[in-house]
Amino acid sequence: MKSKFSLFLLMSLFLMHVSFAGDTTKLRKTVKVPDEVNGGITLPAGFNAVVVADTLGVARHIAVDANGDLYVKLGRVKGGGGIVRLRDKNGDGKADEIKTFGDFNGSGIAVKNNVLYATSDDAVFKYNIVNNEVVNQPEKIVQGLVNKRQHASKTITLDNAGNIYVNIGAPSNVCQTSDRQKGSMGMKPCPILDSAGGIWQFKTNVAGQSYNNGVRYATGLRNVVGLDWNSEVNELYATQHGRDMLFQWYPEMFNQQEGAVNPAEELFRLKPGADAGWPYCYFDIGKKQKMLNPEYGGDRTKVGECAEKVQSIVQFPGHLAPNAIVFYNGTAFPEKYRNGAFIAFHGSWNRAPEPQAGYFVVFVPMKNGSPTGEWEVFADNFAGAVKEPAKATYRPCGLAVGPDGALYVSDDQKGRIWKITYAR
Amino acid sequence: MKIKMTVLLICFFVIGLISWQQPDLKASIERGQKVYETYCLGCHQSDGSGVPRLNPPLSKTTYVTGDKKKLITVVLAGLDTEIEINGEVYNNVMAPHDFLKDQEIADVLTYVRNSFGNKAAAITPADVKNVRASLTKK
Numbered sequence: 001m002k003s004k005f006s007l008f009l010l011m012s013l014f015l016m017h018v019s020f021a022g023d024t025t026k027l028r029k030t031v032k033v034p035d036e037v038n039g040g041i042t043l044p045a046g047f048n049a050v051v052v053a054d055t056l057g058v059a060r061h062i063a064v065d066a067n068g069d070l071y072v073k074l075g076r077v078k079g080g081g082g083i084v085r086l087r088d089k090n091g092d093g094k095a096d097e098i099k100t101f102g103d104f105n106g107s108g109i110a111v112k113n114n115v116l117y118a119t120s121d122d123a124v125f126k127y128n129i130v131n132n133e134v135v136n137q138p139e140k141i142v143q144g145l146v147n148k149r150q151h152a153s154k155t156i157t158l159d160n161a162g163n164i165y166v167n168i169g170a171p172s173n174v175c176q177t178s179d180r181q182k183g184s185m186g187m188k189p190c191p192i193l194d195s196a197g198g199i200w201q202f203k204t205n206v207a208g209q210s211y212n213n214g215v216r217y218a219t220g221l222r223n224v225v226g227l228d229w230n231s232e233v234n235e236l237y238a239t240q241h242g243r244d245m246l247f248q249w250y251p252e253m254f255n256q257q258e259g260a261v262n263p264a265e266e267l268f269r270l271k272p273g274a275d276a277g278w279p280y281c282y283f284d285i286g287k288k289q290k291m292l293n294p295e296y297g298g299d300r301t302k303v304g305e306c307a308e309k310v311q312s313i314v315q316f317p318g319h320l321a322p323n324a325i326v327f328y329n330g331t332a333f334p335e336k337y338r339n340g341a342f343i344a345f346h347g348s349w350n351r352a353p354e355p356q357a358g359y360f361v362v363f364v365p366m367k368n369g370s371p372t373g374e375w376e377v378f379a380d381n382f383a384g385a386v387k388e389p390a391k392a393t394y395r396p397c398g399l400a401v402g403p404d405g406a407l408y409v410s411d412d413q414k415g416r417i418w419k420i421t422y423a424r
Numbered sequence: 425m426k427i428k429m430t431v432l433l434i435c436f437f438v439i440g441l442i443s444w445q446q447p448d449l450k451a452s453i454e455r456g457q458k459v460y461e462t463y464c465l466g467c468h469q470s471d472g473s474g475v476p477r478l479n480p481p482l483s484k485t486t487y488v489t490g491d492k493k494k495l496i497t498v499v500l501a502g503l504d505t506e507i508e509i510n511g512e513v514y515n516n517v518m519a520p521h522d523f524l525k526d527q528e529i530a531d532v533l534t535y536v537r538n539s540f541g542n543k544a545a546a547i548t549p550a551d552v553k554n555v556r557a558s559l560t561k562k
Binding site: 058075076149150152173178179180181182184244245247248349350352353388389390391395413 | 474520
């Protein structure tokens with residue numbers, strides 16, 4: 001008791017000292033430098049991580065330019081800026097210069113050939129980069145995309161032929177007549193699919209595009225947050241967040257444990273015109289196949305039209321929330337990582353009251369665009385002691401590979417960015 | 425002396441009223457927890473902490489501990505507009521839960537208003553009935 005009191009006294013004195021010192025810059029600096037090994041995350045042997053930047057805010061997707069500049073898209077504008085540029089001038093991995101610009105909230109970011117692309121929840125903006133500096137005169141290349149708040153984040157990727165791919169998530173769980181209402185049946189055909197629930201292709205060099213000049217490249221995707229162009233095979237890959245509420249609404253079909261792992265989160269390889277089956281189908285992790293959703297007459301035995309839908313190439317346990325995918329095109333990591341995919345899992349919430357899971361970055365070994373083995377956890381311990389969405393210390397959200405072959409990971413809980421390197 | 429007696433009497437009356445109400449409150453909270461586990465926990469989580477940017481937390485917010493009518497309306501009519509709590513914006517859709525009985529809604533809200541660090545007055549089936557009537561009139 002006595003020691004507790006002395007501690008309290010000491011803390012008060014310290015706080016008084018801090019609040020009267022007046023030098024906030026100094027205080028911020030002492031708070032900012034984290035001491036933990038690898039910035040608090042765990043990695044396979046031989047890998048190290050440094051914290052590039054911290055407390056940036058809602059750090060969603062990230063992109064690295066050929067010169068090593070790292071761009072971060074913020075889900076919420078902070079300090080007047082919605083895009084952060086991090087520059088490491090002395091090569092220690094940590095950002096020495098932090099610049100913010102772009103006064104809009106959003107999730108998507110990509111950079112290629114001296115052009116930066118960033119998204120709001122209904123548009124795509126383009127910035128030119130001249131002499132390593134972003135010219136702050138954004139041009140709106142895509143506009144008027146569906147934004148009904150639910151699954152509104154527009155994430156993007158670029159191919160090597162002047163096209164940009166934009167995910168337009170369905171503002172719905174499973175296209176019910178009354179969204180997220182227990183017992184409400186699914187609409188057929190689902191009217192949402194005309195303008196959302198898929199990935200649209202636009203030109204990078206045309207201003208003011210919308211649905212009338214875009215191509216619905218793939219459909220039947222509930223909400224894709226992770227997408228990347230695999231240049232090894234020149235095809236689009238996307239990770240879908242599966243539907244919620246199977247156990248809560250259909251306890252007669254799914255017990256609590258089955259509801260926690262169903263439906264699968266899926267990685268798709270998407271050819272033009274692909275239909276992945278949402279909202280009619282879900283992937284049943286126990287039965288290992290795509291089946292009819294209960295809102296469309298499914299009972300865990302009926303497959304129906306789902307047999308004809310595009311099948312995913314990797315399935316992960318339910319609700320882990322795959323928020324980013326990046327193909328490893330560097331050479332700094334060991335041979336087994338070449339052309340494989342890293343996937344960042346934001347971490348679950350729809351498993352409660354079962355324990356939550358995810359909050360890690362996994363690796364899928366791949367060759368010629370197809371998996372060559374089982375996926376494995378690569379970076380972990382982002383959540384810390386408690387794997388709960390509101391209490392997790394960090395939640396992985398974005399991924400990027402630098403020109404030096406380093407892997408970057410962003411966190412949208414507090415805004416920490418890690419740079420992961422291999423030391424041999 | 426007379427005043428003292430009156431005060432004492434009032435005190436007894438109040439204490440009596442509270443202790444008479446307490447078992448009712450306890451029973452309502454217990455029933456409310458069951459309703460919570462079936463209809464609310466999947467989104468708002470076991471401890472009411474919610475999900476950042478999706479499902480609002482149920483603690484430290486006047487949405488829960490404030491105006492009863494507003495809170496009952498959220499349950500009956502659902503919520504499909506952006507709301508901000510302590511500087512964070514929440515975007516997921518909550519379906520109307522008007523299929524629940526007045527008693528169930530009163531119980532679950534009484535549970536929520538007295539859990540997760542909250543302390544607020546109980547909600548009665550009569551409160552719910554009134555709000556339901558005013559909503560159907562519209």
